[in-house]
Amino acid sequence: MHNASTFDFSTKIGHTWFPTPLFTASGCASSGKELAQFFPLSEIGAVVTKSIALKPRLGRPTPRMAETPSGMLNSIGLQGPGIDAFLADDIPWLMTQNARIVVSISGETVDEYSILARRLRSVPGISAVEVNISCPNVENRGLVFACDPVSSRAVIEGVRRTIGGDIPIIAKLSPDVTDITEIAREVVSAGADGLSLINTLLGMVINTQTMRPHLGGKTGGLSGPAIRPVAVRAVYQVHQVLPKIPIIGMGGIRSGRDAFEFILAGASGVSVGTAIFGNPRAIMDVQNELKEILISRGFASLSEAVGYAHREDSTGALQRGADSEESEG
Amino acid sequence: MHNASTFDFSTKIGHTWFPTPLFTASGCASSGKELAQFFPLSEIGAVVTKSIALKPRLGRPTPRMAETPSGMLNSIGLQGPGIDAFLADDIPWLMTQNARIVVSISGETVDEYSILARRLRSVPGISAVEVNISCPNVENRGLVFACDPVSSRAVIEGVRRTIGGDIPIIAKLSPDVTDITEIAREVVSAGADGLSLINTLLGMVINTQTMRPHLGGKTGGLSGPAIRPVAVRAVYQVHQVLPKIPIIGMGGIRSGRDAFEFILAGASGVSVGTAIFGNPRAIMDVQNELKEILISRGFASLSEAVGYAHREDSTGALQRGADSEESEG
Amino acid sequence: MVGLNMSPINRHARQIEAVVLSNKRVGQYHQIMISVHDLAQHARPGNFVAIAVGGDSSALILRRAFAISRVSHRADYGGTMELIVAPHGAGSRWLCSQMDGASLDVVVPLGTAFGIPTTPVRALLIGGGYGSAPLFGLAEVLKGRGCRVDMILGASTSGKIYAPQEGKRSVTSLNIYTEDGSAGATGKVTDPLREMIADGSVDVIYSCGPMGMLAAISKIAVEANVVHQCAVEESMACGIGVCMTCIIPMRTDSGEVGMMRSCIEGPVMDGEKVQWNLVGKPHA
């Protein structure tokens, strides 16, 4: 049995190491300030900031959320201060906290992503860039970039070219596609060092009082435990075809058991999003529980467990702790 | 205010009228026998039978199900007796119950669907055929028919041609596609009279004890309240582009309020599936509650409410009962 | 073969509101008594209940199945049922936390029952863990029919042996086995089995417990040509026969393998017909 002191919890994306595999999910931790009073941001793998656009944006009208069974819909519409204010205010503050920073960017055109990448290129203190391609492409009838292999590739190629080779690029994909492995292959061959899986599912709630769509933006993104089986499936599928590409898994994670499920499916990092809304310390709880589970199952490192569910079915195969009594709940 | 005696609850698909818009979801009521002891099958709109294949099938190994937050995964693998035994045993029995019957068919090739349609063509007592195209196409690398517009069209064209013009055809679509409206348009132009939306979402649960996929079939279909927002969105999107095509909406319906949400989104019928597992009388409860809601909101008929959430936002628009106190839960 | 009466399936099943009359810890289990009014009279040993768990806004959408341990009649409440519940995951833990007076949503009685011999026979009842629950009710019925009732119970450890004092009255002999030796003999219920049935001194075996145990018993019973009725346990989504999740591969009368629903064609099944080697295995 390994113990907490020898266990290696670190994970790597591109050339960058993170001390733990726990990341905030973009849009669920703002730029970290509000969470800092509940735990030190330096203790988790990284803060992934809310997707930032070139210009300040007011976002969508309220209501911006609807709770759904074991999930929620959101329609924020990427409200944010724009890249300039973000770089001036948020990055320096996060650095004072000794937090590792993953900056999530979003654009309306292929060029906007490249411009954002150029702005980030020389900013010190950024560990990686997450490219949120689940945004409508205004140059292509508003079709979401991540729903089209050609647009997805174009965005990542542009970012790769502009940002240079140092900062790892993580492409964040949408589950609302016929074949997520196709998009994954495209963005990886276009230069993505890692993948974030998954963004929200497109959903709608109709307010039965007003008898109209409940959200100001009509449709919204479904997140939370409700979508976990879809997210685990996506991670499993993509890891199967791209076993060497680091995946940050997310979608309904709220316990160490949930995070472990993603790791077994093939994720080498996990993000906690919606669970933060129910529990401000959720990410710390998940981190502690995940570490404990990995150690108790006899893994010497996180990386040993990554994709473990894919191993061949053979009697010779290592069967760790199958008799342990940890709950499935 | 209309009352129960004058209210028109009927719904129409192709040339067939159903006295109520409540259908069982295929695969969630077997062929009706087991539910008959909880309520008379003749009281609901129709029994939609479990998808039947040409030959008897044993289906997938157990475990065939996993509960997930507000949902479940199933991987039955279309176990069934084959069309011959089905026609010999199940249809005659359902007719003795005075139940309206919608037969769901599934095939592995385009031809199999046509052969099944030919077998059904002259069978008396069938109100409609539901074509479950969420099945792997063995002639096309196992790609699910419903995930490909060309295969989807081919199946429906084949069934339409074989079955003749009398029996309405309902195409049942999968939500696991980039654009469900594209598939909907294809199958409607290929001859479908109606659409069933949605089948399950592809998902996976990993058993953290064995550290392998929990289901015998590895992946499974996600159903239940968890997927309701995705289903409502699909119905809304498809009704927007094909406002005249009857849609049977389903996905997580377990109360009259839920059914009403689908009707407002554009469904003219609703199916109850997973909810039956938690409550054998679920479909009757939903039926009674839906009727009560529609009447209390001042609708004279079901059809008046279909797609009501799409109406233009204008001060002149009818604002029914927005001050009523019915719960959103 | 001994003549066994199978009772008709689910004919009396109803969805009712049942009140928790008592909830006591017994070893590692909870003994929960619920009021079920006149449905009690229709319950047979081997039948089960399906209970909605988690309360009004629960994320647990499926019912949980529990064997009916015993049925009785109380002057103040009418028919009652006793369940023996192991706190396993979220649903059973919720059930174990319900206090007296709580109201439960229960569908009952479900499934097949143990076949009751029409003439007095020598019966051997074998229970693993909470699998002993329905066996005490069965023992009572068998004893009432003049049968000799031997019982073997086993579990990993003593806290998982369920053997109430009252229950023991209906039993001619009771032997306990635990794997860690914390109660009774050290070992498994199958250890003494071959010997016990070798000399033709047992007419029918009734068993309930983990699938591995049932399979092992079946093997021995087939070799000794003893009738074996076992109550199986497969994950169930609906419990009423409509979902096809709970299937068990069985040899059918035509000699082929058929997939039988353990909720409605079970849980009590003919051990000899179950294709134990095919359970959970891909089939052609």
Add this chain to the structure above:
Amino acid sequence: MVGLNMSPINRHARQIEAVVLSNKRVGQYHQIMISVHDLAQHARPGNFVAIAVGGDSSALILRRAFAISRVSHRADYGGTMELIVAPHGAGSRWLCSQMDGASLDVVVPLGTAFGIPTTPVRALLIGGGYGSAPLFGLAEVLKGRGCRVDMILGASTSGKIYAPQEGKRSVTSLNIYTEDGSAGATGKVTDPLREMIADGSVDVIYSCGPMGMLAAISKIAVEANVVHQCAVEESMACGIGVCMTCIIPMRTDSGEVGMMRSCIEGPVMDGEKVQWNLVGKPHA
């Protein structure tokens, strides 16, 4: 303008297990007292709590927000807080069904508080429905600072007026309006407002209630040039400032419209700055 002290936001917020000390029905509401230990001392009128609802296996994944009605100290339990809860949907109904001794998962205290004047002023407190809850605690504090405290409460019907006996002690005058006339005068809280503040007899208005009411008060307050602090109510997913669902359009210092988070830059906001006509409207 009157000088108002805004307390620093969320600095003392913690996630705690709070025990329900009592739960009484009061009209159409539940008055729920919970123990919060030393966090009570940090709570200011206007702050709110965020409570996890539905129990361990709940499908309700988001916390529910409730204004802190009053804070007190009990020798046996230490700091306590009182909430006034309307059973509205699944979450609040669950909360209203919790019995004495139940334990709740609570994050507290959250959000901005009503600004307290540094000198004695004439204050008018206006509450709609359960919106009166935080006003009684506020009234106590204001009275302690020597302020004159007039209060107007309104609701659709008498059962939705929350005005406890003890609370009335801190209030100089109390006027009640119901739309159906079942208590107090028939009408709305805004009916007497213009007249009451026209003659300069009110320095600051504090309000809490439905958004429509707050907007109407704001309009009148702006015309009369009276400071107006209102506690707004927008749907909140996180309650701690990270999700951006709870935004209210406000005029910023630079004169532009900004989207402020009502959980952290509110719920108490400057009524004059809120762009009431833009709430829930698409923005450029």
